Amino acid sequence: MHSMFGRFRAVEVDQIYAYELLHRFVLSLIGIFIPIYIASNGMQINWVFNYILVATAAFGLACIPASYIIANIGFKHSLILSYFFYLPAFLSLRSFSLSPTLVVSAAVAYGFGNAFHWISLHAEFATDTEDGDRGKASGRLIGLPKISQAIAPLAGGFIMAAYGFHALVTASIGILVLSAIPLFASKDHRDPLEYDIKSLFDSEHRKFAGLFILRGADIAAGAILFPLFVYYVVGGEMNAGGAKSIASVGSIVFALTIGRISGRFDKKKLMASGLLLAAGVYVARAFVQTATQAFGVSFLAGLFFMIYYVPLYSIYADVAEDEDILEFYAFREFFLNVGKILTYGLTAYVVLNYSVRTGFMAAFVYATVAVVGITGYVRWIEEEDEKKREDM
Numbered sequence: 001m002h003s004m005f006g007r008f009r010a011v012e013v014d015q016i017y018a019y020e021l022l023h024r025f026v027l028s029l030i031g032i033f034i035p036i037y038i039a040s041n042g043m044q045i046n047w048v049f050n051y052i053l054v055a056t057a058a059f060g061l062a063c064i065p066a067s068y069i070i071a072n073i074g075f076k077h078s079l080i081l082s083y084f085f086y087l088p089a090f091l092s093l094r095s096f097s098l099s100p101t102l103v104v105s106a107a108v109a110y111g112f113g114n115a116f117h118w119i120s121l122h123a124e125f126a127t128d129t130e131d132g133d134r135g136k137a138s139g140r141l142i143g144l145p146k147i148s149q150a151i152a153p154l155a156g157g158f159i160m161a162a163y164g165f166h167a168l169v170t171a172s173i174g175i176l177v178l179s180a181i182p183l184f185a186s187k188d189h190r191d192p193l194e195y196d197i198k199s200l201f202d203s204e205h206r207k208f209a210g211l212f213i214l215r216g217a218d219i220a221a222g223a224i225l226f227p228l229f230v231y232y233v234v235g236g237e238m239n240a241g242g243a244k245s246i247a248s249v250g251s252i253v254f255a256l257t258i259g260r261i262s263g264r265f266d267k268k269k270l271m272a273s274g275l276l277l278a279a280g281v282y283v284a285r286a287f288v289q290t291a292t293q294a295f296g297v298s299f300l301a302g303l304f305f306m307i308y309y310v311p312l313y314s315i316y317a318d319v320a321e322d323e324d325i326l327e328f329y330a331f332r333e334f335f336l337n338v339g340k341i342l343t344y345g346l347t348a349y350v351v352l353n354y355s356v357r358t359g360f361m362a363a364f365v366y367a368t369v370a371v372v373g374i375t376g377y378v379r380w381i382e383e384e385d386e387k388k389r390e391d392m
Helices: 002-010 012-030 033-040 045-073 075-081 083-095 100-128 131-143 145-163 165-179 203-235 237-261 267-285 291-322 325-353 356-375 378-391
Strands: none
Touching: 012 033, 012 100, 012 131, 012 145, 012 165, 033 045, 033 100, 033 145, 033 165, 033 203, 033 237, 045 075, 045 100, 045 203, 045 325, 075 083, 075 100, 083 100, 083 165, 100 291, 100 325, 131 145, 131 237, 131 291, 145 165, 145 237, 203 237, 203 267, 203 291, 203 325, 203 356, 237 291, 267 291, 267 356, 267 378, 291 325, 325 356
16 A cells, blocks of 8 residues: 555656546536536526636636746646636535626636646646657546546436535535645646747647647537537436436547557557547437437547547647647647637527527537548648657
């Protein structure tokens, strides 16, 4: 036991795995159910989209100022700082009656928490891993939290259906506090920033912007909009949570496997094949009508997502390590959120002007185009990765 704890303290990336396992449980337990809570308490569907859009915009706008704070206080301290935004968001929804002001305030706090969490997490991972083992480590960072994501949405749906949203918030806060414990096992890291805002948008970075916008569309449609689609079209918190859980089941073993083999096989073929298969699943999502169909396409989506995302995430970390880590990830998160906002905005417009089903179908068609569009970047992404390696 002592030797295991000693190894845990010595291997910093293991601490990040443990932190993310618990933290992702919280985000998966409550994240998708906040919009559902808004919908189920009599607020019109436009306020569901207002919450999502405000949270995403707050996330994007906070990226650059957050990166300066992260540089000064350290990556792990910044992960803990995210709690000071997540907790007010959760507690306010638990403590006060829903109103437009509360929805906007909670969305802003949640978005700020996401900015500190995601930028710090990616930066810490790039710092804790080395180039040769990064494919395997990426598989673990993405795959291990899928265990939480396989359990938490289904558990969240059950808790909300059986005991209400207040009980769900209480459980989420308790686990969120526990997730901070692994961060105290070793020293923090800092990365002094040497850039100004203009450098974020120079030619070296702009060529990544299109990729991140397309990837943002993929995240928005798959992680948020499809569970909402299931809630509105198929019906029920349990079905919405179940669809999100099943997607993670398809990812768990596959993520760990693809992380091991990504260094042995041609990354271009892995990413291209995964992207095309994922695009096919988006087409299928548009025609889902039953819970069984929703679970089936969710499982396939989780499976195919891992084929392309593990090698892609590994390349992100390689490129970030060669550049300024915080600069790269602040830029990445900013444009991911631009892609999400475009997707949510399109969906909201079609939902409000046509019908709920038509709006979500438009989102899935748009995501299909976006995912196919990412395949155009595959060759260039690997060439960039190889160029960075040669320059090191």
